[in-house]
Amino acid sequence: MQKFMTTMEAVRNDSPTVPPSTVTTELPAVKSTGKTTIDSKKHQTVGDVTASNPVFTVRDCNVYYGEKQALQNVNLDIGRNEVVALIGPSGCGKSTFIRCLNRMNDTIDSARVSGEIKLYGEDIYARDMDVVLLRARVGMVFQKPNPFPKSIYENVAYGPRLHGLSSNRAELDEIVRDSLERAGLWNEVKDRLDDPGTGLSGGQQQRLCIARTIAVNPEVILMDEPCSALDPIATAHIEDLIDELTENYAIAIVTHSMQQAARVSQRTAYFHLGKLIEVDATNKVFTNPGHKLTEDYVTGRFG
Amino acid sequence: MGNLSQSRAQTLEKVRASLALRYRKERRFRFYGAASVVFGLLLVILLFGSIFGNGYTAFWQTQMQLDIYFDPQIIDPDNTGDPKIIGRANFAKLARHSLAELFPEVSGRRDRRSLNALLSSGAGFQLRKMILNDPELIGETLRLWLPADDEVDMLVKGYVDRTLPQGSRRLKDRQIEWIDELAAQGRIERQFNTAFFTSGDSREPELAGIGSAAKGSLFMLLITLSLSFPLGVAVAVYLEEFAPKNRWSNIIEVNINNLAAVPSIVYGLLGLAVFINFFGLPRSAPLVGGLVLTLMTLPTIIIAARASIKSVPPSVREAALSIGASRMQTIFHHVVPLAMPGMLTGAIIGMARALGESAPLLMIGMIAFIVEMPSTPMDPATALPVQVYLWADSPERAFAERTSAAIIVLLVFLLVMNGAAIWLRKKFERRW
Numbered sequence: 001m002q003k004f005m006t007t008m009e010a011v012r013n014d015s016p017t018v019p020p021s022t023v024t025t026e027l028p029a030v031k032s033t034g035k036t037t038i039d040s041k042k043h044q045t046v047g048d049v050t051a052s053n054p055v056f057t058v059r060d061c062n063v064y065y066g067e068k069q070a071l072q073n074v075n076l077d078i079g080r081n082e083v084v085a086l087i088g089p090s091g092c093g094k095s096t097f098i099r100c101l102n103r104m105n106d107t108i109d110s111a112r113v114s115g116e117i118k119l120y121g122e123d124i125y126a127r128d129m130d131v132v133l134l135r136a137r138v139g140m141v142f143q144k145p146n147p148f149p150k151s152i153y154e155n156v157a158y159g160p161r162l163h164g165l166s167s168n169r170a171e172l173d174e175i176v177r178d179s180l181e182r183a184g185l186w187n188e189v190k191d192r193l194d195d196p197g198t199g200l201s202g203g204q205q206q207r208l209c210i211a212r213t214i215a216v217n218p219e220v221i222l223m224d225e226p227c228s229a230l231d232p233i234a235t236a237h238i239e240d241l242i243d244e245l246t247e248n249y250a251i252a253i254v255t256h257s258m259q260q261a262a263r264v265s266q267r268t269a270y271f272h273l274g275k276l277i278e279v280d281a282t283n284k285v286f287t288n289p290g291h292k293l294t295e296d297y298v299t300g301r302f303g
Numbered sequence: 304m305g306n307l308s309q310s311r312a313q314t315l316e317k318v319r320a321s322l323a324l325r326y327r328k329e330r331r332f333r334f335y336g337a338a339s340v341v342f343g344l345l346l347v348i349l350l351f352g353s354i355f356g357n358g359y360t361a362f363w364q365t366q367m368q369l370d371i372y373f374d375p376q377i378i379d380p381d382n383t384g385d386p387k388i389i390g391r392a393n394f395a396k397l398a399r400h401s402l403a404e405l406f407p408e409v410s411g412r413r414d415r416r417s418l419n420a421l422l423s424s425g426a427g428f429q430l431r432k433m434i435l436n437d438p439e440l441i442g443e444t445l446r447l448w449l450p451a452d453d454e455v456d457m458l459v460k461g462y463v464d465r466t467l468p469q470g471s472r473r474l475k476d477r478q479i480e481w482i483d484e485l486a487a488q489g490r491i492e493r494q495f496n497t498a499f500f501t502s503g504d505s506r507e508p509e510l511a512g513i514g515s516a517a518k519g520s521l522f523m524l525l526i527t528l529s530l531s532f533p534l535g536v537a538v539a540v541y542l543e544e545f546a547p548k549n550r551w552s553n554i555i556e557v558n559i560n561n562l563a564a565v566p567s568i569v570y571g572l573l574g575l576a577v578f579i580n581f582f583g584l585p586r587s588a589p590l591v592g593g594l595v596l597t598l599m600t601l602p603t604i605i606i607a608a609r610a611s612i613k614s615v616p617p618s619v620r621e622a623a624l625s626i627g628a629s630r631m632q633t634i635f636h637h638v639v640p641l642a643m644p645g646m647l648t649g650a651i652i653g654m655a656r657a658l659g660e661s662a663p664l665l666m667i668g669m670i671a672f673i674v675e676m677p678s679t680p681m682d683p684a685t686a687l688p689v690q691v692y693l694w695a696d697s698p699e700r701a702f703a704e705r706t707s708a709a710i711i712v713l714l715v716f717l718l719v720m721n722g723a724a725i726w727l728r729k730k731f732e733r734r735w
């Protein structure tokens with residue numbers, strides 16, 4: 001790990017295509033040293049980007065949308081049985097980052113990803129990487145609940161059926177029931193599994209999407225603001241659910257709610273204008289941030 | 304403070320004034336809208352009213368009741384029992400004899416001939432068919448309903464003005480007397496005109512039907528639908544989902560849009576040159592018509608299908624991809640089913656246009672006079688709109704009502720298709 005930290009120091013961004021707005025933004029000094037400045041030429045992340053038992057290791061990740069650079073030299077590990085919260089102002093690249101992890105950015109024609117992203121040591125951008133398999137291993141829950149316009153049962157059963165996870169109807173029923181139970185939705189929908197999934201309330205839909213994701217038994221779950229459209233009760237449901245899921249999954253969650261990040265995550269990563277400013281244990285980030293920008297953000301002095 | 308409330312009052316005044324203006328504008332706009340809808344409806348009612356008013360009588364046909372003696376001397380004098388010989392017999396004579404028996408006072412060649420003119424030439428065909436079906440009937444006497452001539456039909460339906468001088472009518476005074484006498488005996492009756500739906504074209508209006516035209520249209524529609532819908536959907540899916548976005552796909556897109564605007568007769572010329580002259584397919588065949596109409600409707604279907612694929616929300620694609628569906632699976636499990644209602648609507652609109660199309664069919668010879676029913680798409684046939692055109696061109700008064708009746712049938716076809724479109728859309732539509 002130590003060795004890695006030293007290479008991190010040398011991480012450079014030599015992209016000349018960064019638009020001026022990103023380059024010239026005044027970024028204040030790191031508090032701890034008071035000397036190092038973060039600019040587009042030289043940028044280091046405050047805190048410890050590594051995890052002891054990494055599932056994902058991201059090194060030097062750069063993402064461009066056409067000419068525009070959305071992520072600059074991001075380094076981050078996501079460990080097993082841990083929840084990493086990704087916070088930061090709007091447009092700073094959180095969604096872009098997690099969409100790199102299951103290669104959803106492939107669907108955007110203009111998007112280009114460079115750097116190294118490894119899932120259990122395997123480069124997911126390698127030529128021989130099967131995207132379909134990757135996405136089966138790395139599930140994703142979106143900001144807006146997006147159930148299929150099919151029945152509740154079919155929503156959950158779709159993934160297992162696709163991947164042949166069950167050999168008969170009884171097994172499939174079992175998977176559906178188990179996933180809905182773990183998503184905390186079973187009791188509400190057990191009598192109407194044939195009703196359309198789109199007929200559920202927003203919070204129920206989001207839990208249905210979570211059930212759909214865990215039905216294929218992924219290793220990692222990516223959540224992009226899963227609670228942004230939900231009321232506090234539904235949010236609490238999902239947060240409880242995330243707590244339970246930590247037992248079996250690595251989770252990366254994007255959130256705009258500081259409280260939520262504090263409640264559900266073990267580590268927190270703060271992004272700013274495409275850069276990963278600080279990563280550390282969640283309570284450290286919120287109580288004693290290492291960087292001025294992080295401090296401004298978590299104390300609410302920043303948008 | 305006073306200043307503020309004053310300016311507030313002013314603002315309120317201004318808003319009120321502008322509101323009144325806005326409401327007035329809105330009311331005017333609504334009125335224009337309602338007026339144009341009423342105007343459009345009136346035109347539709349006028350059109351339908353005139354077509355229906357002219358055409359509905361064609362669904363009934365005047366028949367004449369005669370006691371027919373199936374005289375073996377006429378049908379099969381040598382008692383051979385051979386269908387070939389029986390088929391050649393003069394069956395019209397049987398009907399003429401029976402008519403002559405009803406009016407024994409009529410004598411002389413000219414009078415006899417004008418009496419016989421009351422019968423349709425179809426009467427003989429009908430008797431012939433009966434005997435060929437059941438030769439046992441030879442020698443028996445049966446009371447039968449036989450078709451009357453179209454002039455009798457017109458008189459019975461009230462289209463002939465009896466007060467006109469004899470010279471400017473087709474039916475002479477004596478003939479009208481005979482008809483009245485037959486009617487008084489209850490031997491003249493209007494019956495439902497099944498022949499109109501089952502038979503092909505004929506020079507005699509009372510025998511002419513839309514059967515062959517309808518069947519030709521049906522064959523063409525089936526061919527067009529089964530070719531253009533899968534092809535159009537496949538092209539749309541490929542262009543939307545798989546084709547690289549470059550200059551070539553742009554050129555293709557522009558050209559598809561252009562093709563949708565090409566006059567239909569050009570497709571007829573194309574069909575003539577390619578399918579008939581080059582590939583040697585038969586003229587006047589629904590197969591060629593169907594191929595031509597396929598070419599014509601393809602651009603419409605492609606454009607509609609692409610639009611409906613585009614309108615599938617990206618969140619559904621993302622959902623499918625994110626749980627590990629391949630691109631193909633995403634498209635065929637989610638995108639295409641969701642786009643189906645739009646695709647079907649486009650297809651039905653294209654089919655409706657194809658059904659009403661006559662110009663390209665004229666180019667490939669589907670305007671021929673077709674008496675026989677086509678039994679395969681390779682047989683010569685005509686189409687409903689072409690049949691309408693042919694009848695509209697005929698001088699007999701009786702064809703006028705048949706023209707309208709054929710239009711009614713065409714409209715019913717269209718209504719059924721649109722109904723099917725709505726039903727399919729409802730069936731495939733899913734709530735979000």
Ligand SMILES: Nc1ncnc2c1ncn2[C@@H]1O[C@H](COP(=O)(O)OP(=O)(O)OP(=O)(O)O)[C@@H](O)[C@H]1O
Binds near residue numbers: 065092093095108110
């Ligand atoms: N498809 C795209 N094409 C071009 N630019 C994009 C695209 N998606 C995102 N961007 C840009 O990349 C930057 C990062 O976007 P991203 O969606 O990752 O932000 P975010 O941190 O998730 O913001 P939010 O909190 O509002 O969701 C933004 O400046 C955005 O404008």
Ligand SMILES: [Mg+2]
Binds near residue numbers: 094095096224
């Ligand atoms: Mg986002």
